[in-house]
Amino acid sequence: MLSVLIETRDDEEGLARTLASLIGGAVEGVVRDVIVCDTGSTDQTHRVADHAGCHFVAGGIAAGIRQAKGDWLLFLEPGARLSEGWIDEVVAHTARQTMPARFSRARGSRTPFLARVLQGNRALAEGLVISKRQAAALSKNAHSAEALARGLASRRLDAEIWVAPKK
Structure with a gap:
């Protein structure tokens, strides 16, 4: 049903935290596969991905994207x-919608409006x-997951995400 894609570069610790939040989706049978797209890591990112399957x-x-088995992709x-409850929200969205969707930021992960304006927003933050x-189709003109997601109109899901810290 759902393939998860995570683009990395020297992100072994962050990758482990993200993969841990996906375990429920794998157990429920919603997450079909997880693909770690590495862009030149020199740390142990490959080992974290390998140990997690x-x-x-x-x-x-x-x-x-070509390797993904699911009809729907989740970029993180x-x-x-991902906070508890994300599975039901994603399943409901993919059953009734064709447009892309993003998660809502968890309350503790929200940044003030002025800070967002001054710092800019990462397209994959949610x-x-x-x-x-x-x-x-979008990947033909995008060199990264961030570029693929930038400027894309999307629906807001009720499920929450704890945003990755900025590097």
């Missing part, structure tokens, strides 16, 4: 954590749920 792709996000930043077909 993820597919490890050394290359761009387009290669990860390493270090982001994750992205998107159909594989649409992601494949």
Whole structure:
């Protein structure tokens, strides 16, 4: 049903936190596979992915999209954590919608408005749920997951995400 794609570069600790929040989805049968798209890590990112049973792709996000088995993709930043209840919300969205969706920021993860304006917002900070077909089409012109998600109109899900800390 759902393939999770995480683009990494020297993010072993963040990757472990993100993967831990996906365990419930794997147990429920919602998460079909997890693909770690690495862009040149020199730390132990590959080992974290391997121990967690993820597919490890050394290359761009387009290669990860091609390997994905699910009809829907969930893009996450390493270090982001999904809050309880995300599974039902994503399943309901993918059953009735065709447009992309993003999670709502958890209360403790929200930044003040002025800070968001001055710092800019990462396009994947709230994750992205998107159909594989649409992601494949967008990946032809995007060199990264962040570029794929930037400027994309999306629906807001009620499920929350703890945003990955900025590097």
